[in-house]
Amino acid sequence: MHISTKCSVAIHCLIFIYEYGEKQKVTSELLSLSSGSNPVTIRNILSALKKDGMISVRFGTGGAALDCPPDEITLYRICRAIEPDFDSKLIGVHPMPSPLCPVGRNIHTVLDCSYQKIREDLCESLKKITLENMISDYKGTLDNRKNYDDE
Amino acid sequence: MHISTKCSVAIHCLIFIYEYGEKQKVTSELLSLSSGSNPVTIRNILSALKKDGMISVRFGTGGAALDCPPDEITLYRICRAIEPDFDSKLIGVHPMPSPLCPVGRNIHTVLDCSYQKIREDLCESLKKITLENMISDYKGTLDNRKNYDDE
DNA sequence: CCTCCTGTAATTTTTAAATTTACATCATTA
């Protein structure tokens, strides 16, 4: 029924891990501070990303690392990992139309028909954007800000 | 942040009005019964569709009618009418990343960059589907069901 | 064996969506 903020937090984490994962121990506590969301939320997100093979998280001692080339991590893959049935939740449908009315009896079929196309298009769209793209956007943003600060 | 069920209800209403608007007085009460949602919700939806010029609603006496050819009513137009800033609400962003962290300071810019593309693609996708399409899906569904029932 | 971390369940809080209640206003008609 929506694209959740968890997806944004996941991207935040992935970029952070890419940038700092090799230099320091990236814990859920640290990601929590950086992203402003709760450590447990972070751990749940990391756990989902890990199950999907995008990152590895060291149990016990802690620390996360990318476990997959950034160009293989698409926005679609992130959404799916975070919210396994996100396709079906994307668009809300009113649950109880009347079975006594012809429109009520058939509206779900009609909606599915159009919504299916929307979902497919959206998935294509999400597959076109990768973590690699976003990392390069991030670097570009850092540079811009640097130049701006220098002036 | 999502495509709401109100959009589905709006489509329900539009198809209903197309089918029955000329034969009987389509009131919010009737649409409420058919769709299973509240008459006030219906009135709010009809009000939004009316403001956008898709339908006309007779004040006082009641009754709704299509006020626009079905091929000019796109899913995008419906979504926008129902939820004026739905573009910006489509994807959730975590609101309070840390300004002390380089990733935190720049994540919103980075996300906007990718999300903007997603939003544009989605809008294109929504513009491709019209009420005319959905009405013909509806008629097809009616026919299928009829044949099936006959067997 | 102590410390710091992960993983996860259960609860509570917060936020958003939908319903309900209430009532002013307007057209029709009896």
Add this chain to the structure above:
DNA sequence: TAATGATGTAAATTTAAAAATTACAGGAGG
């Protein structure tokens, strides 16, 4: 012209979904 049956909206309540919190078992490494 008053009664009727609608719309249009605001405000309050209820419901449902998302996020945060609390709690704790278990692993790795000094």
